[in-house]
Amino acid sequence: MTFLGMPARAPRGVGHLRGDESFPVAARKALANSQLRRNLQHATTTIRGKSGRVIAELPDWQELRSAGSALKAYTMARLPELLEQLEENVTAAGGVVHWAADANEANRIVTDLVRQTGERRVIKVKSMATQEIGLNEALEAAGITPVETDLAELIVQLGNDKPSHILVPAIHRNRSEIREIFLKAMPDVDPGLTDDPPVLAAAARRYLRETFLSTKVAVSGANFAIAETGTLAVVESEGNGRMCLTLPETLITVMGIEKLVPKWSDLEVFLQLLPRASTGERMNPYTSMWTGVTPGDGPQAFHLVLLDNGRTAVLADEVGRQALHCIRCSACLNVCPVYERTGGHAYGSVYPGPIGAVLSPQLTGVADNPSLPYASSLCGACFDACPVKIDIPSILVHLRNQAPHPRTEAAVMAAAAYTMDRPKLYASAQRAAKLARIAGRRGRGLPPPLNGWSASRDLPSPPKETFRDWWRSR
Amino acid sequence: MRIALFATCLADTMFPAAAKATVLLLERLGHEVVFPAEQTCCGQMHINTGYQKDALPLVRRHVRTFEPYDVIVAPSGSCVGSVRHQHAMVAGADAGLAARATSVASRTFELSELLIDVLGVEDVGAYFPHRVTYHPTCHSLRVLRVGDKPLRLLRNVRGLDLVELPDAEQCCGFGGTFSVKNADTSTAMLADKMRHVLDTGADVCTAGDASCLMHIGGGLSRLRTGVRTVHLAEILASTEAS
Numbered sequence: 001m002t003f004l005g006m007p008a009r010a011p012r013g014v015g016h017l018r019g020d021e022s023f024p025v026a027a028r029k030a031l032a033n034s035q036l037r038r039n040l041q042h043a044t045t046t047i048r049g050k051s052g053r054v055i056a057e058l059p060d061w062q063e064l065r066s067a068g069s070a071l072k073a074y075t076m077a078r079l080p081e082l083l084e085q086l087e088e089n090v091t092a093a094g095g096v097v098h099w100a101a102d103a104n105e106a107n108r109i110v111t112d113l114v115r116q117t118g119e120r121r122v123i124k125v126k127s128m129a130t131q132e133i134g135l136n137e138a139l140e141a142a143g144i145t146p147v148e149t150d151l152a153e154l155i156v157q158l159g160n161d162k163p164s165h166i167l168v169p170a171i172h173r174n175r176s177e178i179r180e181i182f183l184k185a186m187p188d189v190d191p192g193l194t195d196d197p198p199v200l201a202a203a204a205r206r207y208l209r210e211t212f213l214s215t216k217v218a219v220s221g222a223n224f225a226i227a228e229t230g231t232l233a234v235v236e237s238e239g240n241g242r243m244c245l246t247l248p249e250t251l252i253t254v255m256g257i258e259k260l261v262p263k264w265s266d267l268e269v270f271l272q273l274l275p276r277a278s279t280g281e282r283m284n285p286y287t288s289m290w291t292g293v294t295p296g297d298g299p300q301a302f303h304l305v306l307l308d309n310g311r312t313a314v315l316a317d318e319v320g321r322q323a324l325h326c327i328r329c330s331a332c333l334n335v336c337p338v339y340e341r342t343g344g345h346a347y348g349s350v351y352p353g354p355i356g357a358v359l360s361p362q363l364t365g366v367a368d369n370p371s372l373p374y375a376s377s378l379c380g381a382c383f384d385a386c387p388v389k390i391d392i393p394s395i396l397v398h399l400r401n402q403a404p405h406p407r408t409e410a411a412v413m414a415a416a417a418y419t420m421d422r423p424k425l426y427a428s429a430q431r432a433a434k435l436a437r438i439a440g441r442r443g444r445g446l447p448p449p450l451n452g453w454s455a456s457r458d459l460p461s462p463p464k465e466t467f468r469d470w471w472r473s474r
Numbered sequence: 475m476r477i478a479l480f481a482t483c484l485a486d487t488m489f490p491a492a493a494k495a496t497v498l499l500l501e502r503l504g505h506e507v508v509f510p511a512e513q514t515c516c517g518q519m520h521i522n523t524g525y526q527k528d529a530l531p532l533v534r535r536h537v538r539t540f541e542p543y544d545v546i547v548a549p550s551g552s553c554v555g556s557v558r559h560q561h562a563m564v565a566g567a568d569a570g571l572a573a574r575a576t577s578v579a580s581r582t583f584e585l586s587e588l589l590i591d592v593l594g595v596e597d598v599g600a601y602f603p604h605r606v607t608y609h610p611t612c613h614s615l616r617v618l619r620v621g622d623k624p625l626r627l628l629r630n631v632r633g634l635d636l637v638e639l640p641d642a643e644q645c646c647g648f649g650g651t652f653s654v655k656n657a658d659t660s661t662a663m664l665a666d667k668m669r670h671v672l673d674t675g676a677d678v679c680t681a682g683d684a685s686c687l688m689h690i691g692g693g694l695s696r697l698r699t700g701v702r703t704v705h706l707a708e709i710l711a712s713t714e715a716s
Contacts, residue, residue, distance in 0.1 A: 023656070024655060024656050024657075024658065024659075027656065027658060027659050028658045031658050031659065031662050037662075337644050337645045337647070337663050338656075338659055338663070341659055341662040341663060342659055342662075373524075374651075374652065374655050374656065375656065375659075376649070376652070377612070377645050377647060377648065377649025377652045377653075377660070377663070378522060378612070378649055378650075378652070379612035379616070379644075379645035379649070380612055380613070380615075380616035380617060381612075381616070381643075381644075381645070383616070384616055397521060397522055397524075397560070399524075400522070400523060400524030401524045401525070401526045402524075403524050405524060405525070409523075410525075413520055413523065413525045413528050414525075414528055416519075416520070416528075417517075417520055417525070417528035417529065417531060417532060420483065420514040420515045420517075420532055420535075421514070421531045421532060421535055423511065423512055423513075423514055426514050430486070430487045433487065449654055449655075450654060452653070452654045452655075452657025452658075452660075453653060453654055453657065453692075455657060455661070456657070456661040456664065456692075456693060456696060457653075457661075457664070457689060457692030457693050457695075457696055458691075458692045458695040458696045459688075459692060460488055460489070460688060460691065460692070462488070463488065463489070463490050463491070465490065466486055466487055466490055467481045467485060467486040467487075467490035467493040467494060468481070468486055468509070468511065470490055470494060471497075471509045471511075
């Protein structure tokens with residue numbers, strides 16, 4: 001909390017929630033990359049089809065969505081008490097709970113915990129929260145080597161790249177690009193490596209096995225935390241996450257405070273929603289759950305870092321708080337016509353696509369991410385796809401109303417509203433517009449900022465008379 | 475039935491044919507159409523661009539203008555979507571205005587909704603001898619949920635050869651000021667929409683929104699494709715006599 005009692009936003013200078021460029025500028029570069037467009041189009045179309053087929057098998061899908069939405073709304077309404085309940089139960093089960101107000105604090109806590117073990121290397125389970133706070137950079141700065149073990153995150157890490165999708169971080173890469181990255185950056189890789197997917201997977205497997213067996217500290221995120229039992233859950237498809245969660249001596253989990261569910265039985269809803277909406281699977285392949293420390297089995301030291309980093313500020317916004325219901329399935333990315341064409345990097349945040357366009361600006365404050373709420377045509381495909389029914393278009397409109405507006409645009413909008421509230425003035429403006437259009441060439445060379453329109457589209461020829469002129473003359 | 479026409483500012487100014495066709499169609503079906511002259515714009519452009527404060531007088535004007543009427547029609551899924559899903563929100567703290575806006579919204583229909591749900595007609599007696607493909611605009615589809623109503627109306631048009639648009643439910647890329655603020659992304663979306671329209675071999679692309687048609691038609695015209703965009707109302711208003 002700041003001195004005024006307003007919840008703090010995610011701090012600047014750390015983590016990955018803000019881009020270097022505005023969305024339109026970054027998107028223009030991405031759109032020019034035809035290989036990227038082909039990779040994305042192929043990948044999103046494939047996932048969309050697969051997900052759509054398995055969702056259609058469930059007669060109660062809409063009821064499940066409503067249940068998921070209601071459970072999340074309930075959780076958010078009682079977040080403080082549920083978090084305390086979680087802390088109590090994790091502590092009782094032998095874990096240690098740390099509270100991190102922001103990215104800097106979370107990075108410091110994790111770095112100190114690793115230092116205390118004396119280890120110089122950690123293995124990582126795929127985690128959005130640690131990407132959000134830039135944990136890898138913080139660890140590296142402290143002389144600790146983080147190794148990503150999710151295949152796609154490993155591709156991103158070895159390629160010195162950034163994730164571009166919540167679930168499939170290397171969605172922007174195809175297999176021949178992945179082969180090149182492995183040949184260049186993977187230690188002891190077979191120089192005869194082909195781009196056959198099983199061959200690529202086997203190469204990663206060989207490299208990771210060695211790392212799993214020789215690393216004593218793991219860092220994970222969490223998909224769910226159950227307040228009533230103190231249980232943490234990670235869902236993944238490869239089994240590499242489970243290696244990290246079971247083999248090391250120390251496990252450190254960084255979790256956004258909104259990942260909570262009240263009861264064990266609530267997972268029944270989310271474990272049906274998540275795999276079908278995300279990867280198009282009926283059941284998640286590897287679901288790992290752990291409660292504190294089990295003597296003689298798995299990590300003997302467990303730390304849970306509860307991360308705020310702007311979430312309390314999001315919770316304070318009546319419309320925007322729905323964004324905290326997100327279960328990181330990526331369904332909204334996969335159906336978004338904007339994401340499909342620009343890819344994730346254009347959003348400048350680890351949370352791309354429609355959910356990123358409403359989550360990132362709220363975590364940072366809209367003024368720090370003013371172009372993201374506009375990175376949508378408001379087509380509404382995301383709302384229909386969301387397994388917990390987040391009304392993303394309404395949040396986008398809500399955030400646009402909070403965004404700082406360019407001065408000229410604001411003046412034009414005010415003048416337009418003034419005119420449209422005066423029918424006589426409005427009718428003369430219609431006639432003036434018609435004359436201006438007749439004077440100019442048809443639909444070409446409009447002045448900025450309207451030149452964005454005329455670069456690729458003609459404007460219609462002006463009608464001989466407006467509708468209201470015709471109506472009056474009937 | 476006495477029906478008030480909300481022409482929408484775009485159709486009034488740039489695409490009067492869509493609003494005229496709505497009048498002529500409803501009169502042909504035996505209804506009385508009135509045009510309350512105090513109407514201007516629903517305020518959607520302001521609302522969706524982040525100017526709710528500027529939109530408030532427009533919402534107030536719209537409510538005041540249309541509240542005397544029992545049934546209101548607009549040849550636009552998007553503008554009806556704004557009336558139905560945004561006006562009460564913009565009214566905000568003004569609970570009286572919000573209630574009046576909700577009441578007006580409950581009596582406001584997009585053209586295909588009016589024809590099928592209110593007037594109970596699927597065959598309007600139209601004649602339009604062309605190969606036509608239909609683009610379901612996002613707000614008709616996902617805000618109003620008009621479903622296949624426009625297609626049911628089109629299937630009953632004499633002489634009309636209706637061809638299915640591939641990936642029809644994908645946005646055309648218009649999105650109001652999105653098309654200007656994110657012109658490159660908008661154009662990339664439009665390129666795919668145009669490719670699908672051309673793949674159908676249709677000579678006319680129709681939809682229930684003049685705005686999306688302005689965008690698609692602007693692209694088709696720039697590329698000299700020869701494919702025309704025609705508002706759904708104009709097709710339904712066409713007869714063998716016209």
